[in-house]
Amino acid sequence: MADTIIPKTGILLGRARVPGFAHPRIVTVRDGALVDITAAGNATVRDIAEGKDPAGYVASAVGKNLGPIDAVLENSMAGGADADVPVLLSPIDLQSIKASGVTFVVSLLERVIEEQARGDKARAESLRGEILELIGTDLSELVPGSETAAKVKAALIERGVWSQYLEVGIGPDAEIFTKGQPMSSVGYGADVGLHPVSSWNNPEPEVALLVTSVGKIIGATLGNDVNLRDVEGRSALLLGKAKDNNASASLGPFIRLFDGEFSIETIKQAEIGLRVEGEDGFVLDGHSSMSQISRTPESLVAATIGAHHQYPDGLVLYLGTMFAPVQDRGGVGKGFTHKLGDVVSISTPSLGKLTNRVNLSTLCPPWTYGASHLLRDLARAELL
Incomplete structure (x- = not known):
């Protein structure tokens, strides 16, 4: 299973809910196993990202084997049905969640x-x-x-x-908006949410960049920038309602950190696949090529962070999508829209596969664990 869900090579950084711990643990993958590398001073993805050599640190950090990654991936898709097995979370924590639009x-x-x-x-x-x-x-x-x-x-x-x-x-200015608040994104296997007022919506398969507080791009992951076409179509001033809802930002399964063999140039040539499988038997397959992006990833990052706007904890930036599904579903001329229970998979060999199931935002697990909760738990564990 892992061969198709996580990249076969590379330095991976993520977070997991691990039995016996109140707070998320920092994890990586080594030799087919999930490894806990949480340590004092580097107990958040933010702290590791802000270090001198994030990839080097993750590659060499002392860790504890948490078991086969296959079992963790399976339990993540099952919503944590097995309480004795870890569940993957969104691979970021304190970073701001930003997105760029209309880039294809x-x-x-x-x-x-x-x-x-x-x-x-x-x-x-x-x-x-x-x-x-x-x-x-x-x-x-x-x-x-x-x-x-x-x-x-x-x-x-x-x-x-x-x-x-x-x-x-x-035009000269890129669209950059806030997709969600820090700690609000969901990860591999989680439900993604649609606001119940929407009847015309779609997934947006994207690459998302991990960017430090000084604007350095240090890694990438996959993302689903869940989109409500009818809400945004009524007015661009409803962008917040169309984009920022409970469980509407998905990232994962892991951040792949830049190293000697993986870089921003890899991202620029990535081919992104999308598959939607409905409980009604509907299947949609799509494909995007990052080579067709109209603005470079570097220019989008520069439009987000710089002298005009700082992010002390860094950010993750969705780069936009070229995929806008128009395949009819439910009748000729009706176009595509989600149905509850759809399974959405976004994939590319260098980053793996991000899979989520579609639900209403009001029925997804509520977001109750924020930055304050994380910091309190880390302080109690003497990890800060």
């Missing part, structure tokens, strides 16, 4: 369609053809913020099809 042309066009449809999925298919005909250019060739992009913007305004999504898709 395909998703750019779908955002324009959402806006024009005003959240009505029944209008999406006809609008898709109309908007593509009106735009009449290959936006993938445009460099955001360039002189050519500015000319296209002017032409679109003249034709009456300019959109706030085109502004951040080809």
Whole structure:
């Protein structure tokens, strides 16, 4: 099992709920086993990330074997049914959870369609053809913020099809928003949540970067930036309601730290797979290529952190998705939307596979363990 869920090589960093401990434990994977490397001074992912050599530290840290990683992965998918086996958590803790939007042309066009449809999925298919005909250019060739992009913007305004999504898709400024609060993300095997008001929604398979407090990119993981198309389509001012709900940010299964064989260049060439399997027998397969991103990962990080905005505990940054599912489900012209119980898997060989089951945010386990709880527990354990 582990061969398909975690990368076959690399230095992995994560968190787990371990029997007998009140607080999450810091873990890695070695020789097919989950290893607890929690230590005083390095009892959080944040502390390790802020060290001089995170990859070197994780690779050499003294640890305790917690058992086969296969058993942990199986128990994580089962919601911790076996109380004697660890469960994986989101691999970050005190970092801010940020996201970039409209960084791929395909998703750019779908955002324009959402806006024009005003959240009505029944209008999406006809609008898709109309908007593509009106735009009449290959936006993938445009460099955001360039002189050519500015000319296209002017032409679109003249034709009456300019959109706030085109502004951040080809304009000079990237869209960066807060996806969730520190400690609010969920990990491998957990339920991901949809706000109950939504009837048109989808997964967003993405790569997420781990970034330190000084803006250094030190690793990456997979993420599902759960999206409510109808809510955001009604108004971009509803972005918070569309994006930040209980269990709406998934990350994992582990952070893979940059080392000699894995770097930001690996991420830029990653091929991201998406599979949705419904209890109704519906199957959707999708594919994204990071090589088609319109803004470099480095530029997105620079737009997030710098002299204009600091993050003392670092951050994780979702890089955006090119995948906007349009495959009909439930009838011709109805497009795609989730059904409860859908199993969503996001994968790429260098980072593994992140799998979650879809539920309502109101039915997912409530978020009750925050930064204050973590710090108190670590203090009691004399790990701070």
